[in-house]
Amino acid sequence: MTRVHSPFILAISASPRGFAFVLFEGPTTPFDWGVKDIRGEKKSAESVAAIEKLISEYHPSALILEEASKAESKRGPRIRALLDMIASLAEEEDMPVFRYSRSDVRETFAEQEARARPEIAEAIATQIPAFMTRLPPVRKLWMSEDPRQSLFDAAALGLTFFARAKRKKP
Numbered sequence: 097m098t099r100v101h102s103p104f105i106l107a108i109s110a111s112p113r114g115f116a117f118v119l120f121e122g123p124t125t126p127f128d129w130g131v132k133d134i135r136g137e138k139k140s141a142e143s144v145a146a147i148e149k150l151i152s153e154y155h156p157s158a159l160i161l162e163e164a165s166k167a168e169s170k171r172g173p174r175i176r177a178l179l180d181m182i183a184s185l186a187e188e189e190d191m192p193v194f195r196y197s198r199s200d201v202r203e204t205f206a207e208q209e210a211r212a213r214p215e216i217a218e219a220i221a222t223q224i225p226a227f228m229t230r231l232p233p234v235r236k237l238w239m240s241e242d243p244r245q246s247l248f249d250a251a252a253l254g255l256t257f258f259a260r261a262k263r264k265k266p
Contacts, residue, residue, distance in 0.1 A: 106156035107254030116246035123258035163195035217248035
């Protein structure tokens with residue numbers, strides 16, 4: 097089915113706890129964002145259903161995901177399968193899917209000397225003031241990852257998309 101897409105770009109970061117998304121109007125203008133905590137045996141199916149709802153509500157013109165199929169990815173089999181299911185969902189809607197690896201994201205933020213995920217999150221919060229209050233605290237070795245980190249992972253994927261698109265323009 098061919099459909100008219102909006103100017104929105106939907107960036108999604110899958111996590112063991114569910115997923116996070118950022119719906120961008122432009123590189124510094126997120127329209128909507130959130131972290132969806134999904135538990136239970138059917139996490140992947142419920143995540144796909146929630147993402148399908150986002151797609152049907154906003155009709156984004158592109159979907160941005162992490163590239164987890166490369167050897168460098170440390171993602172587990174469930175997350176890899178989930179990312180593939182999300183990509184298939186977008187392709188059924190005739191929506192282009194762009195995938196970026198962690199190294200692509202690090203390359204995008206290298207100019208700002210941000211290589212680690214907390215540094216990248218700080219760089220994003222500087223670029224997008226609305227995210228400043230959502231910045232997760234510095235993680236200690238004994239602490240589990242703050243769920244808000246996945247929000248910044250999604251934002252980093254979206255900003256990588258915009259940076260690459262900007263480089264391609266003449």
